Amino acid sequence: SQTIHQWPATLVQPVGSPLSLECTVEGTSNPNLYWYRQAAGRGLQLLFYSVGIGQISSEVPQNLSASRPQDRQFILSSKKLLLSDSGFYLCAGGRGELFFGEGSRLTVL
Amino acid sequence: DAKTTQPPSMDCAEGRAANLPCNHSTISGNEYVYWYRQIHSQGPQYIIHGLKNNETNEMASLIITEDRKSSTLILPHATLRDTAVYYCIVLVNYGGATNKLIFGTGTLLAVQP
Numbered sequence: 410s411q412t413i414h415q416w417p418a419t420l421v422q423p424v425g426s427p428l429s430l431e432c433t434v435e436g437t438s439n440p441n442l443y444w445y446r447q448a449a450g451r452g453l454q455l456l457f458y459s460v461g462i463g464q465i466s467s468e469v470p471q472n473l474s475a476s477r478p479q480d481r482q483f484i485l486s487s488k489k490l491l492l493s494d495s496g497f498y499l500c501a502g503g504r505g506e507l508f509f510g511e512g513s514r515l516t517v518l
Numbered sequence: 519d520a521k522t523t524q525p526p527s528m529d530c531a532e533g534r535a536a537n538l539p540c541n542h543s544t545i546s547g548n549e550y551v552y553w554y555r556q557i558h559s560q561g562p563q564y565i566i567h568g569l570k571n572n573e574t575n576e577m578a579s580l581i582i583t584e585d586r587k588s589s590t591l592i593l594p595h596a597t598l599r600d601t602a603v604y605y606c607i608v609l610v611n612y613g614g615a616t617n618k619l620i621f622g623t624g625t626l627l628a629v630q631p
Contacts, residue, residue, distance in 0.1 A: 413561075443618075443619070445621075452621050452622065452623050452624065453556075453562070453621040454621075455618060455619070455620060455621075458618055468618075497559070499561050499562070501561075501562075501619070506552070506564050506567060507564065507619055508564065509561030509562045509563070510561050511560060511561050512559070512560065512561050514559075
């Protein structure tokens with residue numbers, strides 16, 4: 410079965426610092442990969458999705474970026490974090506039904 | 519934008535069936551209906567999906583109306599651990615290149631003891 414690994418689970422970062430969240434997928438090849446963000450008390454917002462290595466589509470303009478250096482690896486980055494980047498970040502992957510990781514809770518101070 | 523409409527919240531007594539409705543009146547012929555749930559502070563969990571026939575698995579049943587404009591997720595014997603936000607999503611390109619799950623606001627199901 411498919412498993413999504415996501416880390417770190419929790420991090421606290423100062424405004425202006427860089428960010429790197431990593432996600433890897435097991436149990437399937439050539440998955441579609443996604444990054445979602447969930448602000449406190451809000452729904453899930455799709456940030457990026459990827460259908461293959463090096464192929465990234467952005468759903469919303471922001472100071473975040475995503476990369477897919479390998480088939481089963483998806484990275485979310487920022488060069489300079491903003492307060493508004495705080496939230497719960499979820500990686501998802503699959504073809505058809507999507508499986509989600511356990512999330513990374515980011516607090517920007 | 520999400521293409522589904524769900525009630526914001528519902529209550530259900532423990533041990534009873536929970537019936538969660540979803541309207542998707544603009545669904546296209548090639549769009550599937552997916553259900554996910556999210557327990558507080560966890561990643562969403564896949565429950566079930568269907569195209570036009572009713573579906574059942576170990577977690578739930580999915581009833582889709584004949585015109586496909588609405589559906590109902592049924593948890594046959596709700597437990598306290600089923601308390602979660604339930605999302606109904608329509609999704610095109612099953613297994614294809616652009617499966618984008620667009621989440622709406624979902625239904626908060628509160629199972630009461």
